Amino acid sequence: LCVFSSLQLVSLLLIGIAAWGIGFGLISSFRVVGVVIAVGVFLFFIALVGLIGAVKHHQVLLFFYMIILLLVFIVQFSVSCACLALNEEQQSELLEVGWSNTNSARTDIERNLNCCGFRVFYPNETCAADCLRNLHCRPCAPIMEEYAGMVLRFVGGIGLFFSFTEILGVWLTYRYRNQKDPRANPSAFI
Numbered sequence: 001l002c003v004f005s006s007l008q009l010v011s012l013l014l015i016g017i018a019a020w021g022i023g024f025g026l027i028s029s030f031r032v033v034g035v036v037i038a039v040g041v042f043l044f045f046i047a048l049v050g051l052i053g054a055v056k057h058h059q060v061l062l063f064f065y066m067i068i069l070l071l072v073f074i075v076q077f078s079v080s081c082a083c084l085a086l087n088e089e090q091q092s093e094l095l096e097v098g099w100s101n102t103n104s105a106r107t108d109i110e111r112n113l114n115c116c117g118f119r120v121f122y123p124n125e126t127c128a129a130d131c132l133r134n135l136h137c138r139p140c141a142p143i144m145e146e147y148a149g150m151v152l153r154f155v156g157g158i159g160l161f162f163s164f165t166e167i168l169g170v171w172l173t174y175r176y177r178n179q180k181d182p183r184a185n186p187s188a189f190i
Contacts (some may be wrong), residue, residue, distance in 0.1 A: 008043075008044060008047040008048075010040075010043055010162055011039075011040045011041070011042075011043035011044035011047060012040070012044065013040075014036055014037070014039055014040030014043065015036075015037055015040035015041065015044075017036070019033075019037075043072070046065065046068050046069065046072070049061055049064065049065050049068075050062070050065035050069070050169075050173065053065050054173075054176065057176075057179075059177060062173055062176065062177040063177065065173060066170055066173040066174060066177065069166055069169050069170050069173065070167075070170050072166055073163050073166040073167050073170065076159050076162065076163040076166065077159075077160070077163040079159060080155075080156045080157075080159030080160040080163055081156070081160070082156075083152045083153070083155050083156030083159065084152070084153065084156035084157070084160070086152055088145070088149065091145065091148045091149060091152065092141070092145055092148075094148075095141065095144050095145065095148060096118065096141070099118045099140070099141075100118075107128045109140055109144065110127050110128045110129045110140060111128040111129060113129075113140060113143045113144070114129045114130055114131050114137075114138075115129055115131070115137055115138045115139060115140040115143050116129050116131065116137035116138075116139070116140070117137070117139050117140065118139060118140055118141050119139050119141045120139060121137055121139060
């Protein structure tokens, strides 16, 4: 049951962080927030399926929970390793691609970091930052690069930690699912 609780915790954290970001105006892209909330709801649903399967000792629910949890582990482990493996040059390229492909994220970044333009700000461009009134705005790239490494290491580390709890959940579910009658001999589980 502890593994189900950790998956529920992750799902509630995703939903809560997305709601917090939109509530405080840090993120204005409803598409990004919608995806994060959808992933959180999906993980919560999967944790609920695993919990019901464990309580009822339902073989089919536990099997689907185990398979989906294994797929979530593979995706989360891969993304976490990618976050931890990016060097500064790759981070800079990734930031530039993100900057050039999303207008709403660009507006959020300019407003929250009080900067204009990626590397250079041209006067004919629009900018949502308050520094534009003083006509003394810094470019956003150096500010974003300063935080990108720290954020990627944090996200990668947290993701790596929870991915190992998920593989533990797959193993425990496999062990529990293959028991004949878990209520008859509880010490045989571990």
